[in-house]
Amino acid sequence: MPKLKLIIITLVISIFSIFNGIQVSRIGMKGFFIAFIMTFFFSAAIFLFQILYYITTVKQLVANNDMSIEDYQSPLDILLISIPFSILMIITYMFLKWNVVQIYICTTYSLIGMLLANALGRGSKKWSFKKSIPFFVGVIASTLFSVIMEWMI
Amino acid sequence: MKITLLNSILFLDCFKGFKVDNINDNQEFNPSDNILKKLKYIIFYALNPIQVLEEEKFHKWYLYLILPAVGWMLFFLQVGLDKYYVFWRVLIISLLGLIIGYIFVAGIGWLLTLILNNLGNYLRNDQVISLIALSHTYMASSVVLGLIYNIFGNSSSASFGIAGLMCTLLPIYAGIRTLSRNRVFLAPILATLIGILLLVSWQFIITIVN
Numbered sequence: 001m002p003k004l005k006l007i008i009i010t011l012v013i014s015i016f017s018i019f020n021g022i023q024v025s026r027i028g029m030k031g032f033f034i035a036f037i038m039t040f041f042f043s044a045a046i047f048l049f050q051i052l053y054y055i056t057t058v059k060q061l062v063a064n065n066d067m068s069i070e071d072y073q074s075p076l077d078i079l080l081i082s083i084p085f086s087i088l089m090i091i092t093y094m095f096l097k098w099n100v101v102q103i104y105i106c107t108t109y110s111l112i113g114m115l116l117a118n119a120l121g122r123g124s125k126k127w128s129f130k131k132s133i134p135f136f137v138g139v140i141a142s143t144l145f146s147v148i149m150e151w152m153i
Numbered sequence: 154m155k156i157t158l159l160n161s162i163l164f165l166d167c168f169k170g171f172k173v174d175n176i177n178d179n180q181e182f183n184p185s186d187n188i189l190k191k192l193k194y195i196i197f198y199a200l201n202p203i204q205v206l207e208e209e210k211f212h213k214w215y216l217y218l219i220l221p222a223v224g225w226m227l228f229f230l231q232v233g234l235d236k237y238y239v240f241w242r243v244l245i246i247s248l249l250g251l252i253i254g255y256i257f258v259a260g261i262g263w264l265l266t267l268i269l270n271n272l273g274n275y276l277r278n279d280q281v282i283s284l285i286a287l288s289h290t291y292m293a294s295s296v297v298l299g300l301i302y303n304i305f306g307n308s309s310s311a312s313f314g315i316a317g318l319m320c321t322l323l324p325i326y327a328g329i330r331t332l333s334r335n336r337v338f339l340a341p342i343l344a345t346l347i348g349i350l351l352l353v354s355w356q357f358i359i360t361i362v363n
Contacts, residue, residue, distance in 0.1 A: 001337075005337075077330070077337055080337065080338070080340070080341050081322075081323070081326050081340075081341065081344070083341040083344075083345065084322060084326070084341055084344040084345035084348050085319060085322075087345050087348070087349070088318070088319075088345070088348045088349070088352060091349060091352055092315065092352065095356070096352065096355075096356055098311045098315070100311050100312055100315050103311075103312045103315050103316055104315065104319070107315075107316050107319045107320075108319075111319060111320070111323055114323075115323070115327075
């Protein structure tokens with residue numbers, strides 16, 4: 001099952017990259033491959049960092065009795081929210097003809113970061129910077145990505 | 154700029170820990186207190202829509218549906234301002250957004266209840282419709298930001314609308330996931346279905362006005 005989820009997430013990143021490549025090559029100044037490679041590696045790096053940080057922090061929290069093992073959620077399950085986003089992106093781009101692929105990608109980074117931070121804070125009543133890092137990473141990544149894409153377009 | 158504005162909507166999530174005290178029946182009646190408590194309840198549910206699935210009491214879904222209706226109206230007001238320059242067309246598309254937003258969101262909620270009940274997750278219509286209606290808080294915030302952005306002469310209705318739609322799907326996805334822990338793919342499939350229905354209804358409104 002984790003392998004299947006990992007394949008699906010890789011597929012979602014590929015879909016995001018392909019459509020971003022198409023959009024950039026159609027309305028932007030750069031070619032398909034630059035945008036495709038940029039989006040693929042940037043998204044993979046962000047998701048990988050968020051998953052690894054989440055797992056490491058959960059281990060620490062459980063070891064320090066700050067989190068119950070029953071509150072643990074698989075990061076791959078959380079990342080599956082990108083499935084509806086990628087399908088909606090295809091529909092919006094192909095049928096509604098709206099050039100909003102980058103909005104989908106950026107919002108996905110932020111929302112996944114928010115969900116991971118939310119999962120880390122489960123069962124705890126006080127706010128902690130350490131547990132909110134996935135959210136801040138998501139926000140910084142989406143801002144950075146939009147700046148790079150603005151340069152490409 | 155647009156992305157930074159969109160990210161600021163997500164900070165609303167910080168209010169999730171907000172708690173509402175129970176209303177004490179023995180307290181002396183004070184109209185202003187009552188209004189304040191009702192307002193607290195509304196804010197609490199609007200920021201934490203999943204709560205409606207955990208409570209047994211009846212939820213006034215017909216009132217909560219005002220939130221998506223207003224959200225859709227503001228979104229189509231932006232679309233109208235971006236696409237059409239005739240006052241009447243802008244007015245018509247905004248009113249259609251208000252009416253169809255109310256009806257469609259209720260319909261989607263009813264459909265989702267039917268699907269969930271058939272899959273063994275027994276929920277009432279009022280709970281599911283309230284969940285979907287209240288999930289539109291983030292969409293409403295997004296389109297309000299979009300309108301402010303529009304005042305400065307930047308047309309971006311699609312960006313703010315799409316970000317709002319994605320934020321709307323988040324509580325719905327989380328709610329379905331909590332209900333069906335052993336069926337991992339149920340939440341993504343149903344969230345996709347709801348997202349598609351919302352997009353189709355948007356296209357339906359644009360087609361009517363065109």
